[in-house]
Amino acid sequence: MINTKILFRSLILLLFFVAKTNAQEVLTLEDAVKIALENNYEIKIASNNLLINKTNVTTGNAGMLPKATATIVDNNAIQNLSQTRTDGTVNTLNNAKSNSLNYGVGLDWTIFDGFKMFAKLEQLKELQKLSEAQLKLTIITKISDVHAAYFDLVQQQQQLVALDSTIVISNQRLTLAQNRFSIGKASKLEVLNAQVDLNTDRVTVLRQKELYANTKILLNQILARDAKTNFIVVDAIIVDSQLLLPELTALAEKQNPQLESQIINKRVSELQLKQIKATRYPTVKVNSGYNFAESQSSLGFTTQSSARGLNYGFSASMNLFDGFTQNRNEKIAKIQIENSQMAVNQQNQTLNSELATSYQTYLTNLELIALEEKNAAIAKQNLNITLDKFRIGTITTLEFRTAQLNYVNAKVRYSNAQFQAKLSEIALKELAGSLSF
Known part of the structure; x- marks a missing residue:
């Protein structure tokens, strides 16, 4: 009878909770993972850093393409001039104007630099690739955070249901x-104890x-959204x-983003050494251009001149001695x-250690799930028996309270065991680089 009433009230409470949360x-x-990928600021920053490095990957940025430059120079002057010729003739002119104009296009191209x-x-x-690995690490870390927070809410939600049932x-x-x-079958003390325990549960x-x-x-x-957004999991x-x-x-050896980074x-350092060694070889450049020049002068043998045409050539240089700077840079x-x-070896060792310890924790948590599930079932059975005995007055209120708390604690421990096992699973998949996006 009492079990039926409690079950009925629990069902009503559950239906009320469901109706409220609908x-x-x-x-x-x-959905949580999708929102995090779209909104999280750290992921957006890492994505922009990747975009920067993608933009930098060009042959021009590597120095393979020629450089073309357009120039124009216009000079003007107003001067008081005086000229003495070889025959003794003197020519003077005040406010004499002169100007020169030069413009053209030049081309420089390094065709060999070792x-x-x-x-x-x-x-x-x-x-x-390094930015891609760093973006992957940022994403995996944030998705791990989402998983952890999400399942933390799940276990807390389960605990709330257990606590509501004990209310x-x-x-x-x-x-x-x-x-x-x-009716005179119990003292006032029993009522007060029941009230205190109810308030404690509340x-x-x-x-x-x-x-x-x-x-x-x-x-x-x-998820980078309004903190007041209400939802259930x-x-x-x-x-x-x-x-x-x-x-x-x-x-992990193939996909872990930290090891990959x-x-x-290491590969970046090897390519840096190649660039340093390249300075031991000669550098060869070709150049060409088309220029136009024009000048005018109010006084002199030539009052106006102009020229236009193509120029071309090449240059080569080679470092012969730089105070052993080359050797030092290579070392x-x-x-x-x-x-x-x-750093690669250290990261690999750290990764294997973390995998081993996390896997051992994972196995322990799996065993705890099975154990706590049994404990929850036993505590439930014990509570039912205790309720029957309490109804007919064959046990004390202390024994009843103990059975009640044992049931709630068993339910909480079972929920927590599931949560801890899920955290272990998340940690292992995060280390292996296989956490689902």
Whole structure:
């Protein structure tokens, strides 16, 4: 009878909760990820950095294309002139005007620089790949944050349901205590204890609701939308229990963005050494141009002249001695390559260690899910038996309260075990670079 009443009230409470939340947005994990990819500021900044590096990958930026320059120079003068010729004749002119005009187009093209330009182009491409890896890292990190915050809300939502059910039970207990007191079968102390426990449960629910609301704000912040946006999450935590460490390790070696970035940095250092070595070779340039020149003078043997035409040629230069700067630069570049290789090895070691520890935590959490699920079922069965005994007055209120708290705590621990296992799964997939976008 009492079980039926409690079940009925719990059902009413659940239906009320569902009806209340129907008006709110149901935010799925996929929708949350999509919103984060569209709105998150860090992802937008990383995308713009990638766009910058894509724009830089051009043959012109690598120095492969010629440079054409148009010039124009116009000079004018007003002077008081005096000229003495060889025969002694003196010519003078005040406010004499003169002007010269030069304009044309010039072309300069480096046709050989020790293959430095080719190494530069390859380096620009590697820098683009580095930005792509950094964007991938930013995206994976943010998607991991979305997953963690989302499933945190799921487990808190589940805990709220468990706490709401215990409010129903505590209310029922208070009603029974009042009825028994009214007919003289219980003391006032039993009623007061029931009231205190009910108030305690209400405080716990309020604290849980506060935490739930704050976590909503955090998720809205990650999604870069209004912090006051109201929504509910799908009430399910499904843990992938089929992850295998060898497969995760193989994926991480290929896809982990941090390891990928270190490998690209090593390649960038190698191409930098190529560019430095290129200065040991001669540099050959060709040049050409078409120019027009015109000048006028109020005094002199030539009062007006003009010229136009094509000019062309080439130049070559080679460093013969620069105070051993070349050798020093090459040594430094080689050391940087060594450092880059050590960074790759270090990142690889760190990655394997994190995978191993995270996988062990993952296995432990899977076992905890099974254990806490059994505990929740046992606690539920124990509560039902305790409710029956409490109804007929064969157990004390302390025993009833203990059974009630054991049930709530078991439900909370089961929900938390699922959440922790999901966090372990997310961490492993994040390290492997396989976290779904």
